[in-house]
Each structure stands twice: as C-alpha cells, then as structure tokens.
Amino acid sequence: MTLLSYAKAMNRALSDALEADPAVCVFGEDVGAGLAGLTPGLQRRFGAGRVVDVPLSEQAFTSAGIGAALNGMRPVIELQIPSLLFLVFEQLANQAHKFPLMTGGQARVPLTVVVPGSGSRSGWAGQHSDHPYGLFAHVGIKTLAPATPTDAYGLLSSAIADDDPVVLFAPAGALAVREDVTAPLAPVPIGAARIHRAGTDVTVVAVGHLVHQAVAVAEELADEVSVEVLDPRTLYPLDRSALVESLRRTGRLVVVDDSNRFAGFAAEVLAVAAEECRLLAPPLRVTRPDGAVLPFAPALDRALQPGAEQLRDAVRAVLK
Amino acid sequence: MSLPHLTDPAGRYRAMRLIRSFEELALEWVRSGLVVGGTHPYIGQEAVAVGVCAALDPADQLTSTHRGHGHVLAKGADPGRLLAELLGRVGGLNGGRGGSMHAADFSLGILGANGIVGAGAPIAVGSAWAAQQRGEPTVVASFFGDGALNQGVLLEALNLASIWRAPVVFVCENNGYATTLPAAAAVGGSACGRAAAFGIPAETVDGMDVEAVRAAAERAVQRARAGGGPSFLECLTYRFEAHHTMERRFRLSYRTAAEVASWRERDPLATGLPEAARIDREVAELLSAAAEFALASAEPDPATATDHLYASGLRPRSGAAL
Numbered sequence A: 001m002t003l004l005s006y007a008k009a010m011n012r013a014l015s016d017a018l019e020a021d022p023a024v025c026v027f028g029e030d031v032g033a034g035l036a037g038l039t040p041g042l043q044r045r046f047g048a049g050r051v052v053d054v055p056l057s058e059q060a061f062t063s064a065g066i067g068a069a070l071n072g073m074r075p076v077i078e079l080q081i082p083s084l085l086f087l088v089f090e091q092l093a094n095q096a097h098k099f100p101l102m103t104g105g106q107a108r109v110p111l112t113v114v115v116p117g118s119g120s121r122s123g124w125a126g127q128h129s130d131h132p133y134g135l136f137a138h139v140g141i142k143t144l145a146p147a148t149p150t151d152a153y154g155l156l157s158s159a160i161a162d163d164d165p166v167v168l169f170a171p172a173g174a175l176a177v178r179e180d181v182t183a184p185l186a187p188v189p190i191g192a193a194r195i196h197r198a199g200t201d202v203t204v205v206a207v208g209h210l211v212h213q214a215v216a217v218a219e220e221l222a223d224e225v226s227v228e229v230l231d232p233r234t235l236y237p238l239d240r241s242a243l244v245e246s247l248r249r250t251g252r253l254v255v256v257d258d259s260n261r262f263a264g265f266a267a268e269v270l271a272v273a274a275e276e277c278r279l280l281a282p283p284l285r286v287t288r289p290d291g292a293v294l295p296f297a298p299a300l301d302r303a304l305q306p307g308a309e310q311l312r313d314a315v316r317a318v319l320k
Numbered sequence B: 001m002s003l004p005h006l007t008d009p010a011g012r013y014r015a016m017r018l019i020r021s022f023e024e025l026a027l028e029w030v031r032s033g034l035v036v037g038g039t040h041p042y043i044g045q046e047a048v049a050v051g052v053c054a055a056l057d058p059a060d061q062l063t064s065t066h067r068g069h070g071h072v073l074a075k076g077a078d079p080g081r082l083l084a085e086l087l088g089r090v091g092g093l094n095g096g097r098g099g100s101m102h103a104a105d106f107s108l109g110i111l112g113a114n115g116i117v118g119a120g121a122p123i124a125v126g127s128a129w130a131a132q133q134r135g136e137p138t139v140v141a142s143f144f145g146d147g148a149l150n151q152g153v154l155l156e157a158l159n160l161a162s163i164w165r166a167p168v169v170f171v172c173e174n175n176g177y178a179t180t181l182p183a184a185a186a187v188g189g190s191a192c193g194r195a196a197a198f199g200i201p202a203e204t205v206d207g208m209d210v211e212a213v214r215a216a217a218e219r220a221v222q223r224a225r226a227g228g229g230p231s232f233l234e235c236l237t238y239r240f241e242a243h244h245t246m247e248r249r250f251r252l253s254y255r256t257a258a259e260v261a262s263w264r265e266r267d268p269l270a271t272g273l274p275e276a277a278r279i280d281r282e283v284a285e286l287l288s289a290a291a292e293f294a295l296a297s298a299e300p301d302p303a304t305a306t307d308h309l310y311a312s313g314l315r316p317r318s319g320a321a322l
Ligand SMILES: Cc1ncc(C[n+]2csc(CCOP(=O)(O)OP(=O)(O)O)c2C)c(N)n1
Pocket: B066, B067, B115, B116, B117, B118, B144, B145, B146, B147, B148, B149, B151, B173, B175, B177, B178, B179, B243
C-alpha cells in the first residue's frame, strides 16, 4: 500500500509537467526550498531557471507569468497565502482573463495559479485564512478546488495543460488527506464533478476539504437518510449536468462551502437548482457568515467555519 | 535588421506623419460620433514611438499604454486595421473586441495597448524573460507615462527586470501630466532616479527629437541584446491635445495656452526634411485607403460577442432568462 499525500500529489503533478514540457516553469517565493510543500526537490532536478525563486513582488511576478505565457511558456505561479490573490486580482481578472477576448483571439494565457493552504489554517487569523474562490469563479476564471490527492494531481495536471488561466485552491483542510493509490495517477478533466457517495434522499454539494466532512456526516446518518455527496471539483465552469442529474434523483439540496455566504459559490449552486430543477424542499446553505473575517482565537475561527453539526442539521431540515 | 520602414530619416518622418494624420482622422471620427468611447490622442509625442521602434527588430516586442496608437503604428501595424479596430469592426486588429485601448498585433510583437496604467511593464519583463530562457535575441520595449511611475507594480517590474537582467527597454514618456496632475507635483525624486535605485542604467532624452530618442534607444537595445539587461529612458515630451477626447466636454484648464504653444513650436514633425511634402501626400493617400477599408469592414455579429473568451472553446452560459 502506498499512501499518497495531497502535497506529494501536487509535487508529482508539477514534476511530471516540468518533465514533459520544457515550456512549463514555476514562479514563487521560496519554491527552491519547497517551503509550501509543493515544490521540494524540483529546483534541484529542473534548475533555478525553471523553478524560479522570485522576490516578494506578487504583482510583478504574476504579470511576468502572463508575459511569459504570451511568449510561449506555461508558467505555474505559487502564492504562499490565499489573501495574496487580492493583491494580484488586477493581474488575473483584468489582464490574464481578459487578454484572449480583448485581442480577438490573438493571445493565449496558459497560466496556472496554485494556492496551497487556502482557507483556515488554525491560528493564522484575518489576513491568512480567506478562501476567495468565489471571486475568481464570478470573474469567469477557471477555478478548481480538489479535495483528494488523486484529484489534486489530476486537476493540477489539467490546469497546466489548459490554454486558459486557471486558479487552483488547495484547501488547508485537505492537505493532510492521504489516499491509498493503486491506479496510475491521471489528469482529471476541468469541469467534471465527482460523486463521492451515492444516495437517493438529499444531494450534499461539498467543496474542497468539506467533501470529507460531508462523507463522514453522510455515513453517520446512513440509518436515517440516504445522502449523495457531490464534489464539483471545478467551481467554474460548474458541472451543471452532474448537479441537475443528482437533484433529479434526490430532489433535495444542501450546499456546504467554506466561503462567505453572500453572493458566494453556494448561492450560485442554489440558483442553478432553482432555475433548472423542481426541488421537494427549499435548498439550504452551510457557509461562513456574510462578509466573514476569520478571528484569531481557535474557538472563534471554528465558529465561523461550516461545521459537521450544521451540515447534519441542514440535511435533517431539508427532509422535513 | 531593424524595422525596415524606419531605417532612414525619411522613413522615420513618414511614420511620424502617419501617426499624426491617423490621430487627426481619429479625432474627426470621435467628434462625428463614428468612434465611440473616444481616444487618448498621441499628437505631439510621435518622436518617442518612432525613435524607440527605429531601434527594434521585427521580432522584438512592445507593450503599450492607453495612449497606444503611436506605438502600434510605429511597430508596423496596418493603419486600416487599427482604424477598423477603433470603429469596432471585424476587420480590426482585434476583430473589434479591443478598441483603442487594447489594440494588439501579436504577429508584429505588439503585445497590446493596456487600459491599466503601469500594467504593461511586468508583462514586458515576463515576455523578455521567456525569450531569454529560450536563448532568443528578442528585446521588449515597454512604454508608459509619468503617471505610471507611481504605480507599485512598475517598481516591482523594474526590480524583477534588474535581477533577471531581462532584455527590456523601459520607456517613460514624460509628457508632464498624468491626466491633469503635473508630474512635478506627483513624482517624488526623479524618473531616472527610480531606475537607478534598481541598478538600471537610465538617461533622459529630448522626446521631441526623433534622432535623439533613436540614438538612446539603440544604446539600450544593444545593451539588452548583448545580455547587459534592462535600461530606462525618460523621454521629455508633450501631448498637444487633450488627455482624452472626452476632455473637451469638461472644459478643463490645467495647462496655459502659452505652455501648449511653446511646446508646439518644438513639433517633432518639423524636421525640415526636403521630401516632406511628397511624403505627406503619400501618407494622405495611404490613410484615405485605410479609412475606406475600415468603413467598408463589417460590424461584428452580436451572436459572437463572447467569442475568444476561452482558448479552450468553453462557451459561457448566456445571461438571458431563457
Ligand atoms: C492604475 C490606473 N489608475 C488610473 C487610471 C485612469 N487613468 C487613465 S490614463 C491616466 C493618466 C495616466 O498618466 P500617464 O501615465 O502620465 O500617461 P499619459 O496619459 O500622460 O500618457 C489615468 C489616471 C488607469 N487607467 N489605471
């Protein structure tokens, strides 16, 4: 049995991509040393010219990634902290995402941004605990949130191969997940959801590390209710047909999503369900509060995150 | 092998005249309502675009600004297709998807005008880095105004270019104003001082003199091509027209008539070239053919409004209810 960790899976995806295509390169802070856990060993193997330690200048090195992408490279940008995405929102939303359309199809921006440790890492407080995937999905940037090591490998591989900019959120809460891998690791198509557990009464759409929580809650409630756990894996573009098919089977929906409630990802899932399905009960969301900023004290941090208890209550509530 | 249309003084004069006449026509088209959204006229600054591009090879690249027509034309873009772009027609450089502020022609190394002040500089650094990695001799010129000197990302880009010895020529077009804000009131220290702080050789040149700009740009391009890294040129210039064609409506007064007049006396097109009159006539003919091409180009089909959004061909969901 070989237990593959989430970080190791991403390391292998990067390594395989660097090996396969000389256009692939990595820009990030402390990537040579592999501080964030994704890049250990890569600089030694592929050289400091391809796994590039960059100065602390997120806007410049993200945009330099765009320039390199415009000139034939396939850069992977590693950001140490999810909140740094706010610094480079201009580069991603205003430049990378807009170049192809604004140039009438002349430009391609095959850029991947990876955020290892997104969301709450206990004790990191307000400026290090965001999970801003909804912003990127809203803008229309391909937005991924793998929950398992094999999906992390597969989605990162697909992101690097994709000709559009992609942001991949590796949730802090999933980094410790290990998986017994027997089948060879393979790319996972962008835009394809995965059903982790089949069920007939309620569909729980769970994002990122919350997939594991949702599966645990579903098992716990198995005598009471048959819960289907659907992991969208790709938040944008959303696999609407998988969602709609699941809801046709179950007729009930709970979304559990570790981002802010107002105009968040869960709201979009509810809107799709309302527009395209006939539900048996009003759908529910379990999320962070509107406009949440995670407080430092562990009990306060946990209080704002979607918990198993809330999910259990929501599943029971949609059954009534 | 430099840009073939800019190798001699006549060619450089022709390019400046083309930019000037193009901009005059664009102004007319804005006033008549043919061009929607307006433009940022480059009139007065022609010597900078032409002088810098005269030092570039066809395979070299540039990033431009919101005031980009001059750079795009100097690098060799087709004036008919640029006019069609201003009209939002399918024959435009960007198929009518970009308009004035995003004009690009990747086949000529024109990585795009850019609507965000300072945004082109780090893109130039990245593109230059990519060429350097592959051992290609490409140099990238990055144009920006004095206003961009206060954008943090520009300073980050200078640092990155410096440590990477990226083959970039940073070209600051100091036309004295960022919209209405005088550079003197906005730029602490000096433009060249900022470059020098990052170890980048910098010089100030007369941006109204195309030959002076070219000579300085050639030094910078040669340094970049020889592996000597980035350079910084501050070109002292002036825009004769408004910041943006919309400005007329606001009747802004932030420059005196005397100041504008004194700069107009230093018009970069007053080169005293003997064949100027003939070149002017040729450019006028070229432009009228360009205008004809642009006006004859079709309007894009609204059903194609989201085309090119994704390279992968992903079709976004419609915003309509049904
Ligand atoms: C980052 C940013 N801030 C503000 C604007 C609005 N804006 C457009 S052009 C401009 C002035 C730019 O001045 P400068 O860089 O000197 O260039 P110039 O217009 O003189 O050519 C401003 C403020 C913008 N486009 N981007």
